[in-house]
Amino acid sequence: MDLDTLLPALADGPLARWAERLPAQVAAGLDPARHGDLPRWEAALAALPEARPGSVDLAADTLRIGRRADLAEGDADRLEAALRQLHPWRKGPFELFGLHIDTEWRSDRKWQRLAPHIQPLAGRLVLDVGCGNGYHAWRMRGAGAARVIGIDPSPLFVMQFRAVKRYLPPEPVDVLPLGIDDLPPALDAFDTVFSMGVLYHRRSPLDHLLQLKGALRPGGELVLETLVVEGDAQSVLVPAGRYAKMGNVWFIPSPALLERWLERCGFRHVRVVDVTPTTVEEQRRTGWMTFQSLADFLDPNDASRTVEGHPAPVRAIAIARKPG
Numbered sequence: 001m002d003l004d005t006l007l008p009a010l011a012d013g014p015l016a017r018w019a020e021r022l023p024a025q026v027a028a029g030l031d032p033a034r035h036g037d038l039p040r041w042e043a044a045l046a047a048l049p050e051a052r053p054g055s056v057d058l059a060a061d062t063l064r065i066g067r068r069a070d071l072a073e074g075d076a077d078r079l080e081a082a083l084r085q086l087h088p089w090r091k092g093p094f095e096l097f098g099l100h101i102d103t104e105w106r107s108d109r110k111w112q113r114l115a116p117h118i119q120p121l122a123g124r125l126v127l128d129v130g131c132g133n134g135y136h137a138w139r140m141r142g143a144g145a146a147r148v149i150g151i152d153p154s155p156l157f158v159m160q161f162r163a164v165k166r167y168l169p170p171e172p173v174d175v176l177p178l179g180i181d182d183l184p185p186a187l188d189a190f191d192t193v194f195s196m197g198v199l200y201h202r203r204s205p206l207d208h209l210l211q212l213k214g215a216l217r218p219g220g221e222l223v224l225e226t227l228v229v230e231g232d233a234q235s236v237l238v239p240a241g242r243y244a245k246m247g248n249v250w251f252i253p254s255p256a257l258l259e260r261w262l263e264r265c266g267f268r269h270v271r272v273v274d275v276t277p278t279t280v281e282e283q284r285r286t287g288w289m290t291f292q293s294l295a296d297f298l299d300p301n302d303a304s305r306t307v308e309g310h311p312a313p314v315r316a317i318a319i320a321r322k323p324g
Contacts, residue, residue: 001026001030009172010022014189014217017187025176025178026177026178029158029177035155041085041156043085044082048078048083049078049079049082051071051097052167053067053168054069056168057142059143061093062092063092065164067098068099076099079097088104088291089101090104090157091133092105092133094135103288108139110225111136114225117317120143121140121144121192122143122144127148127192127193130152130195130196132154133160133164138164138173140173140194147173148173150174151176151177152178152179153177155177158175158177161175187215188215189215189216190216193221194224195208195226196226197226198226199224200243201249205250205251206265210265212224213322218322219322219324221322222321223318223319224262224319225318227315228254228275228315229314230314231254231257232256233257234257235256236252236257237251237311238250239252244297244310244312244313245296245297245307245308255316266322268323269320269321271319272316273317273318273319275314277315278313280293280295280298
């Protein structure tokens with residue numbers, strides 16, 4: 001990965017001690033010995049045609065880069081063929097030079113739910129934990145963030161991000177092949193930290209909340225999105241096996257318990273601002289994500305339950321601040 005613009009930007013700021021570690025961390029995260037598909041994904045990036053977009057819109061629900069007329073003859077087919085080598089596309093949607101990438105998740109709907117409740121991002125340093133291919137990171141930049149750093153341990157998502165970024169003018173947005181455990185503790189650096197769709201995958205949810213708190217500057221804001229279940233401040237689902245066919249789901253709290261967890265971890269001004277069931281219109285199989293999706297994870301005779309008999313997915317958004 002090209003870190004030539006990111007590292008100098010971090011060298012003299014609050015992230016300087018992390019910047020020292022980044023080259024080695026990124027190299028480990030993209031080690032071909034650990035990820036056998038990397039050569040194929042790199043070949044897909046190399047096969048992308050050269051093009052300059054006549055227009056870019058990072059604030060639209062479908063992130064639009066260029067128009068079909070910006071491509072040379074034959075390049076539309078080459079563009080699609082290369083991008084399809086990066087299947088599955090889970091977060092989006094995107095439109096590159098008139099090619100619509102209909103991703104598994106309508107991630108724009110999540111953004112619509114949270115955007116009215118967060119502090120304005122203009123001029124802020126933002127961390128997006130578990131960012132996937134960077135769709136929301138681009139939305140954060142479109143909302144005025146000064147710099148966005150996304151982290152996700154999946155190298156495929158990093159490759160998808162790089163495919164999109166190559167067609168943009170220089171932007172202070174990066175997606176790195178790292179997890180939250182790769183951040184130095186107590187950075188006290190970011191104005192806003194997003195953690196969306198991560199908490200229920202952590203064996204110790206309170207430790208995750210403390211890690212997020214440590215990344216924030218005093219007075220910084222946490223935007224947390226996670227699965228929840230109905231109940232009071234004592235209610236939590238701990239699946240004995242899988243949840244919605246996922247094997248790495250550990251704790252799903254009620255919204256009230258989620259607020260209590262945040263308060264016990266030292267956050268202030270804690271509030272759950274949205275609770276929304278996940279629908280098959282928001283998460284579904286598409287031509288760009290042909291594996292199983294939400295409809296396959298629900299009881300075919302009772303859509304209010306998962307195939308294992310648990311309550312069907314409901315997601316909450318919580319906002320909290322680190323004491324200043």
